[in-house]
Amino acid sequence: MVTFKDDGLIRRLTSEFIPVVANTQDLQWHESPASRFFLGVVERTDSETLSRQWRSSRDPQGMYILAPDGTSFGFTNDHEPVDIQRFMDRGLRGYRKTQPTQVVIADADVAAPWSARLDPAGAVIRVFSRIRPLPVDAGGLNRGVGRDFLWIYPEEIKALIEGDSLPPALVARIVRFHLVDGVRGTPTLWRPREVRRADATTVVTSRTPGAKTLAFTIGFSMSGKRQAALGDHEVVTQGYRGGSRARSRSTSRPGSCARSARLQMARRGEKGTSHPIRPPDTSG
Amino acid sequence: MQRNWLLACIAIGLAGCGRGDQRLAATDRETRSTTVVTSTPEPARPPGTPLPSDCTGSQAAADLAAADAPGATLERRIASVVPTPAEEKFLMVPWRTNVMAAREEAQRAGRPLFLWIMVGNPQGCT
Numbered sequence: 001m002v003t004f005k006d007d008g009l010i011r012r013l014t015s016e017f018i019p020v021v022a023n024t025q026d027l028q029w030h031e032s033p034a035s036r037f038f039l040g041v042v043e044r045t046d047s048e049t050l051s052r053q054w055r056s057s058r059d060p061q062g063m064y065i066l067a068p069d070g071t072s073f074g075f076t077n078d079h080e081p082v083d084i085q086r087f088m089d090r091g092l093r094g095y096r097k098t099q100p101t102q103v104v105i106a107d108a109d110v111a112a113p114w115s116a117r118l119d120p121a122g123a124v125i126r127v128f129s130r131i132r133p134l135p136v137d138a139g140g141l142n143r144g145v146g147r148d149f150l151w152i153y154p155e156e157i158k159a160l161i162e163g164d165s166l167p168p169a170l171v172a173r174i175v176r177f178h179l180v181d182g183v184r185g186t187p188t189l190w191r192p193r194e195v196r197r198a199d200a201t202t203v204v205t206s207r208t209p210g211a212k213t214l215a216f217t218i219g220f221s222m223s224g225k226r227q228a229a230l231g232d233h234e235v236v237t238q239g240y241r242g243g244s245r246a247r248s249r250s251t252s253r254p255g256s257c258a259r260s261a262r263l264q265m266a267r268r269g270e271k272g273t274s275h276p277i278r279p280p281d282t283s284g
Numbered sequence: 285m286q287r288n289w290l291l292a293c294i295a296i297g298l299a300g301c302g303r304g305d306q307r308l309a310a311t312d313r314e315t316r317s318t319t320v321v322t323s324t325p326e327p328a329r330p331p332g333t334p335l336p337s338d339c340t341g342s343q344a345a346a347d348l349a350a351a352d353a354p355g356a357t358l359e360r361r362i363a364s365v366v367p368t369p370a371e372e373k374f375l376m377v378p379w380r381t382n383v384m385a386a387r388e389e390a391q392r393a394g395r396p397l398f399l400w401i402m403v404g405n406p407q408g409c410t
Contacts, residue, residue, distance in 0.1 A: 018395050
């Protein structure tokens with residue numbers, strides 16, 4: 001998130017553009033008026049970087065400057081603020097030089113679903129991760145914070161309120177999708193067969209009229225040998241094991257448990273490694 | 285990286301921090317995803333509006349060192365993982381989430397769109 005910490009960029013995005021965020025999961029892989037529009041933009045964007053990304057892995061990630069009619073004025077996947085400033089300058093020049101076609105966007109297209117949305121009776125929990133303690137010489141992405149969201153479905157909230165244990169499906173999702181290394185880019189999720197252990201014990205620590213606080217511990221063990229090249233790093237994951245502790249306070253009001261703090265801790269498997277890919281040997 | 289802790293803090297559900305635009309929820313059925321239903325564009329945060337107070341993680345920076353101390357409490361460890369205000373600054377940008385509505389708005393405003401798309405919603409920054 002180095003890029004958008006920059007005050008100059010924040011100011012320009014706010015005053016010179018209409019800034020939009022999107023998820024490839026929605027605009028690339030799900031059919032909707034928005035995804036049709038976006039995929040057309042990808043096709044029309046004249047960018048060597050984008051073409052390379054698209055050819056190698058059908059990856060459209062990055063930043064685009066567009067007219068409302070879909071005319072594209074450039075693409076970048078750089079992250080340094082100074083590069084983004086130049087990208088903005090180029091995009092604005094292109095935009096001002098052309099007369100974009102006025103488009104009529106049907107109300108139905110604006111209202112059409114384009115993304116997954118949780119039932120309002122559910123809860124969304126922000127998930128953060130970091131490497132702690134951070135080695136003194138750690139740099140780059142290792143210093144960052146991993147971000148994700150955990151959804152708790154309405155039926156799970158109901159189960160938490162009515163029962164005294166964590167629903168097994170919730171435990172499974174925490175283990176498979178959130179006990180991952182999300183600090184340095186897109187994490188690899190655990191496959192079901194790689195989860196050797198995932199069990200939770202729960203203790204009700206307080207019960208007052210209309211509210212209940214649970215403390216829970218999750219024991220887990222996941223292992224599986226996989227190798228994935230991520231940018232200029234090769235990540236070899238062999239396993240995590242450890243315990244997670246957390247506290248959850250839920251009340252009888254649906255969805256309100258999202259306001260309680262929770263924690264989980266994972267001990268990284270001692271065999272897990274992450275290291276730069278060795279550059280190709282060009283010595284002869 | 286060996287022998288270090290990777291802490292994951294499942295923190296507070298936050299209105300105004302991208303809640304309405306979460307990335308597709310995966311379920312424990314490997315190939316299924318949840319229903320696609322949303323029709324209401326997220327309201328844009330007016331420029332310069334302070335972040336919601338529970339979005340700033342203001343305790344985090346102060347507690348970073350203390351969290352590594354032997355015997356640090358669970359609460360300190362949580363605080364050390366939550367993003368610092370500087371790390372949440374990108375949320376000051378009034379990001380729109382509905383591309384089609386943003387096109388209409390851009391046309392009315394006579395401005396181009398700046399579209400940032402990632403694997404996983406950038407507001408989650410996966």
